[in-house]
Amino acid sequence: MSKKPLIIGVDPGSTSAVAGIDLEGELELLESGKNFPPHEIIEKIIEAGKPVVVTSDKCKMPSKVDKIASSMGAETYVPDEDLDQEKKSELGRGDNSHEKDAVASAINAYNNMQREIRKIEKYSEKLEEDRAVIADRYFSDKPLRPDDDEDERKEEAIEVKESEPQRDRDPEKERMEAKIENLEEQVNELKSEIGEMEAENDRLRGKLEKVKEKDRQEVLKEQEITKREAKIKDKDNRIDELEENLKQAEIREEQYRKAIEKLFNGGELIEIVTHRTDEVPDRSLTRSEELQEELEAQGFDIRHVEEVEAVEMERYAVVEEFPKAKNFRKVIDEYRESR
DSSP states (O other): OOOOEEEEEEEOSSEEEEEEEETTSOEEEEEEEETOOHHHHHHHHHHHOEEEEEEOSOSSOOHHHHHHHHHHTOEEEOOSSOOOHHHHHHHOOSSSHHHHHHHHHHHHHHHHTHHHHHHHHHHHHHHTOOHHHHHHHHHTTOOSOTTSSHHHHHHHHHHHHHHSOOOOOOHHHHHHHHHHHHHHHHHHHHHHHHHHHHHHHHHHHHHHHHHHHSOTTTTOOHHHHHHHHHHHHHHHHHHHHHHHHHHHHHHHHHHHHHHHHHHHTTOEEEEEEOSOOSOOOSEEEESOHHHHHHHHHTTOEEEEGGGSOEEEOSSEEEESOOOOOOOHHHHHHHHHHHO
16 A cells, blocks of 8 residues: 655754644654754655655745755645744644644645645545555646546646746846845854854853862862863854854845846846856956956957946846947057057
């Protein structure tokens, strides 16, 4: 017999939790732990049943949760908005806040997917196939049968087409939006790690003070004091390093936000050339005056980044207006005379 189809809720972070409920809403899986890696989360899910949908409590799917879903071939359910504390308190259960958030995510998806669950029940009865097989086919958009409910599938396709706004896809914008999301996640993880390190330092300092207050002749050993102070110093250095990483991540995030804003306001994405090459875009930028001079002499329309008002990234810059082309014949003649 096939495993039960499950709706999986995941709460990622330094302490992670995973919950799984079946299509009757019964809790089949609930696990949590500190430094709970994705591969162990996936093992727990597969032991419990067949994952058909994976979700979280965020309206922007965390990359860790999305990767877990992709690795198992499951679909993702994204709520319209972040689940608030009241909703999570109402739906959640478990021994800690992480488990409660994971359970609340799964139950919220279950409650909002009743139409799909009823269809799976109907198909299972009609086709006399196991519900796990039907659920897997349904959520992966595989046809249940070549002649299965063609009119209903057409009707659903029309509903989806009418409900989804049409828009032109810009791969570079989507890449930058994904980069911003990853940077936001890095910032949150760094803040969480800094908080845990500071709490651990406070605990060590408190323990050190207790040791110092005791009889130094009988209890306190100089070696223990030196060891604890060295450990605190190492953690202080690690906190400084994390805070610097956090600062750099926040700067990169702000640059990408400014770049996307300029793009939506009519800005133009221009490549920044960093080395000599025969393949240079029609219009490009460089940070090297020497490289600019050489490529201009070859007839390329290239400008130094300081000549334009732009938001710079690693390989691209968004400019409001690219300057008009120079008289390259004159530039080439001057270049040849200078040589």
